[in-house]
Amino acid sequence: xxxxxxxxxxxxxYNPPSDLVQNSYKYYSLLRTNNPVHKNPDxxxxxxxxxxxxxxxxxxxxxxxxxKKEFKPKFGNxxxxxxxxxxxxxxxxxxxxxxxxxxxxxxxxxxxxxxxxNVDKLVESYIAEFKDKKIIDFVSEFSFRLPVDVVCDMLGVxxxxxxxxxxxxxxxxxxxxxxxxxxxxxxxxxxxxxxxxYLKDQVSMRKRNPKLNRDGExxxxxxxxxxxxxxxxxxxxxxxxxxxxxxGHETSTNMLSHxxxxxxxxxxxxxxxxxxxxxxxxxxxxxxxxxxxxQVNNRINKGSTLLGGRKIPKGSSVHMIIxxxxxDPKQFSDPNKxxxxxxxxxHLSFGLGIHVCAGNTLARIEGxxxxxxxxxxxxxxxxxxxxxxxxxxxxxxxxxxxLELTT
Numbered sequence: 089x090x091x092x093x094x095x096x097x098x099x100x101x102y103n104p105p106s107d108l109v110q111n112s113y114k115y116y117s118l119l120r121t122n123n124p125v126h127k128n129p130d131x132x133x134x135x136x137x138x139x140x141x142x143x144x145x146x147x148x149x150x151x152x153x154x155x156k157k158e159f160k161p162k163f164g165n166x167x168x169x170x171x172x173x174x175x176x177x178x179x180x181x182x183x184x185x186x187x188x189x190x191x192x193x194x195x196x197x198x199x200x201x202x203x204x205x206n207v208d209k210l211v212e213s214y215i216a217e218f219k220d221k222k223i224i225d226f227v228s229e230f231s232f233r234l235p236v237d238v239v240c241d242m243l244g245v246x247x248x249x250x251x252x253x254x255x256x257x258x259x260x261x262x263x264x265x266x267x268x269x270x271x272x273x274x275x276x277x278x279x280x281x282x283x284x285x286y287l288k289d290q291v292s293m294r295k296r297n298p299k300l301n302r303d304g305e306x307x308x309x310x311x312x313x314x315x316x317x318x319x320x321x322x323x324x325x326x327x328x329x330x331x332x333x334x335x336g337h338e339t340s341t342n343m344l345s346h347x348x349x350x351x352x353x354x355x356x357x358x359x360x361x362x363x364x365x366x367x368x369x370x371x372x373x374x375x376x377x378x379x380x381x382x383q384v385n386n387r388i389n390k391g392s393t394l395l396g397g398r399k400i401p402k403g404s405s406v407h408m409i410i411x412x413x414x415x416d417p418k419q420f421s422d423p424n425k426x427x428x429x430x431x432x433x434x435h436l437s438f439g440l441g442i443h444v445c446a447g448n449t450l451a452r453i454e455g456x457x458x459x460x461x462x463x464x465x466x467x468x469x470x471x472x473x474x475x476x477x478x479x480x481x482x483x484x485x486x487x488x489x490x491l492e493l494t495t
Contacts, residue, residue: 096122100129101407101481102266109477112383112484113424116412125396132405133395136412138419138436140396144387144408145440151387151406153443154180158388158405167280168263168273174324175331177443184442187328190320200449203238207457210237215465218493223472226489231344234454235337243333244294244307249286256283257334265482266384266407280330287326332446338483339438340451342381343372344458345475345486350375351459352469352491354426361428362463371428372455377435378426383411384482385439410436411484468494 092111096118099105108115119126120136128134135141144151155178163169172178176187214230224230236254237247245253256279263276290307307329320328351358361367385408392402400406414435415423438445445451462469472490 092118094118097126099126099134101132101134102128102130104266104481108481109479112411112481113415116409117415119409120412120416125398125400128407132407133398133400134407134409135395136409136416137396138413138416141408141410141413141436142440143395144406145436145443148180148442150390150393152180152390153178153184153387155386155388157403158386162268163263163273166273167277167284168260170323171260171280171327171330172264174327175334176328176446177331181442187320187324188442188446190328200453203242203450204453204457206241207234207238207454208461210234211458211461215461218465219495221493223490223492226348226491227341227345227486228488230458231341231348231486231489232337234344234458235340235451236333238340238450238454239333239337243329245290253283253286253333254337255279257330257337260330261334261338261483262480265480283330284326287329288322291322291325339381339445339447340454342379342483342485343375343451343455345489346379346381346484347372347375347455347459348462348469348491349471349475349486349489350378350426351463352471357426357428358463358469361459365460365463367428368456368460369452370430370433371459372452373433373435374426374428374430375455376437376451377414377420377430377433379484380410380414380435380437381484382437382482383484384409466493466495470494 092114094105094115096115099115099119105111105115116136119134124135124137125140126134126136135144154173156173159169159172159178163172176184179187211234214233218224218229232254236250240247240250240253259272259275259279260283262272265272268276287307294307351361357371361371386405387408388405389400389402393400395406414420414437417423419434420430438448438451470492472492475486476488478485478487
C-alpha cells in the first residue's frame with residue numbers, strides 16, 4: 089500500500105482525501121493510531137477503535153439509530169427522507185422491536201432451508217452458463233445477480249422486474265453517502281417513489297388475490313402481519329419491503345465480489361480452502377472482516393458521555409468506521425493479513441446488539457454455497473484487469489471484476 093503523507097488531524101469525512109477509497113485502510117489506521125475519536129470539522133466524531141464501536145453498539149439506550157434530525161437537512165421532506173427514517177434500520181425502540189419481530193418469520197429454520205436450496209440451484213445455473221466462457225465480469229454475472237435473485241424470490245417479485253428493482257435499490261442506498269450531488273438526490277427520490285408505486289400494486293394485487301401469497305415470502309408475511317392485528321401502517325409496510333431488498337443484496341454482493349478478489353490475491357488461502365473445505369465458515373467470516381461490505385455506520389448520542397476518554401456532547405453524530413475496527417490490532421492479531429482459518433473472529437461487519445444486520449444469516453448462506461461451488465467447478469481464477477472500485481465511502485463496492493476462469 090502506498091505511503092501516505094497527510095496530517096491526519098485535519099481529516100474530514102465530508103471533504104476526504106481524493107485517494108480515500110483506494111487507500112481507506114491506511115487512512116483509517118492512521119486515525120485509529122493517532123486519534124481514535126477524531127472530531128470532524130462539522131462537529132461530528134469519527135470513531136475507529138474496536139472497543140469504542142462495541143461500546144456504542146451495545147448501549148442502544150444512549151446511542152440512537154433514529155436519523156430524523158440528521159437526515160432532515162440532507163433530504164428535506166423528500167421521499168428519501170420518508171424511507172430512511174421509516175425503515176427498521178434507522179428507528180429506535182419500541183418501533184424497532186415491533187417491526188423487526190415481523191421479519192423473524194422470514195428467517196425461521198424452515199424458511200432458511202428453502203433459501204439455501206434456492207441459493208444452491210441459482211449458483212449451479214450460473215456456473216453452467218460460465219462453462220462455455222473463459223472470461224466473465226464476476227460482478228454483473230454473479231455477485232450482483234445472486235443476492236438480487238434470492239431476495240426477490242423472498243419478496244415474491246416477478247423475475248422480469250428484477251433489474252429495475254435492483255437499480256432502484258442502488259440509487260436509494262447511494263443517497264446515504266456522506267456527500268450527495270443534486271443529481272444523485274433527484275434519482276434517489278425518484279427511485280423511492282417508483283419503488284413504492286410498484287410495491288403498492290403488488291400489495292394490492294395480493295390482497296385481492298390471497299392465493300398468490302406463498303409461505304415465507306416477505307410481502308406475504310407483512311400483509312399477514314397487518315391483517316392479524318400487528319400495528320403496521322401502509323407506509324411502514326412499503327418501506328420495510330424496500331429495506332429488505334436493499335439490506336439483502338448490498339452486503340452479499342460486496343462480500344462475494346471482495347471474497348473472490350481476495351482469494352485471487354491470496355492463492356495460498358484459496359488452496360487451503362480447496363484442501364480443507366471445512367474452512368468455509370471461517371473463510372466467509374474472514375472475508376467479512378477483511379473487506380467489510382458496509383464500512384461506515386452512524387449513531388447520535390442522547391446524552392453527554394465519554395468515549396475513548398473524549399467528551400461527546402449530547403446530540404453529537406458519530407461515524408463508526410467498521411473498516412478500521414475490523415483491523416484493530418488490539419482485537420485481531422496480524423490484522424492486515426487475510427487468513428481464512430482465523431479464530432476467534434468477532435468482526436463488526438454485521439454490527440452488534442438489537443440492530444445486528446437482519447440479513448446476516450442470508451449473506452452467510454450465500455457466501456458458503458457460492459464459494460464452495462465456485463472452487464469445485466473451476467481449478468483457478470485470475471484477474472483480467474484491475475478491479476474498479478466505486479467512489480463510495482459507506483459501501484465498499486467493486487463495480488467491475490473481469491476474471492479468467494480455468495476449468
